[in-house]
Amino acid sequence: MEFVPSRGQGHLIVASIRVLSHVLNRPPTAAEIAEQLRLSRELVLHILRGLGKRAIVREIENPFDVRFVLDDPAGLEKLPIEAKGPDMGREIDEFHQKAVERQKQIERMMQENDPESKTRKKAATIEEEFKKFRRQKGRSPFREESNDG
Numbered sequence: 001m002e003f004v005p006s007r008g009q010g011h012l013i014v015a016s017i018r019v020l021s022h023v024l025n026r027p028p029t030a031a032e033i034a035e036q037l038r039l040s041r042e043l044v045l046h047i048l049r050g051l052g053k054r055a056i057v058r059e060i061e062n063p064f065d066v067r068f069v070l071d072d073p074a075g076l077e078k079l080p081i082e083a084k085g086p087d088m089g090r091e092i093d094e095f096h097q098k099a100v101e102r103q104k105q106i107e108r109m110m111q112e113n114d115p116e117s118k119t120r121k122k123a124a125t126i127e128e129e130f131k132k133f134r135r136q137k138g139r140s141p142f143r144e145e146s147n148d149g
Helices: 007-024 030-037 041-053 073-078 088-112 115-135
Strands: 057-061 066-070
Touching (some): 007 057, 007 066, 030 066, 041 088
Antiparallel strands (some): 057 066
16 A cells, blocks of 8 residues: 555645745755755655655656656645555654664764774873973983993
């Protein structure tokens, strides 16, 4: 069974396309629509695919990205009140949340295992040894000691 977006979802996406097309003077990308609506890009793409299958929106592909334009917005009124088909929206949101948590975990691991920390510790140790050496009023370690009596 294929996904059929709800009428509310369709109106929201179509309104966003209209506003962004006006503001940007070009068709928007899915990422721009998602950013404006504060939804995950995956969910927006899922809804856009459902609207595209009903010829409400149309993709314009170029070598760099995919943009979306309105094809037949009158088709919005044919959409059901409730979305039908697999509930990808919830699954996509859960996947997105897991990805964000995974990214945070990776960042924590990188901070804990900072590769430069060893270098900083080594430099601090060398600096401390140098300070100790300067405080000593002995001979230079670079001169050879003579065993002459």
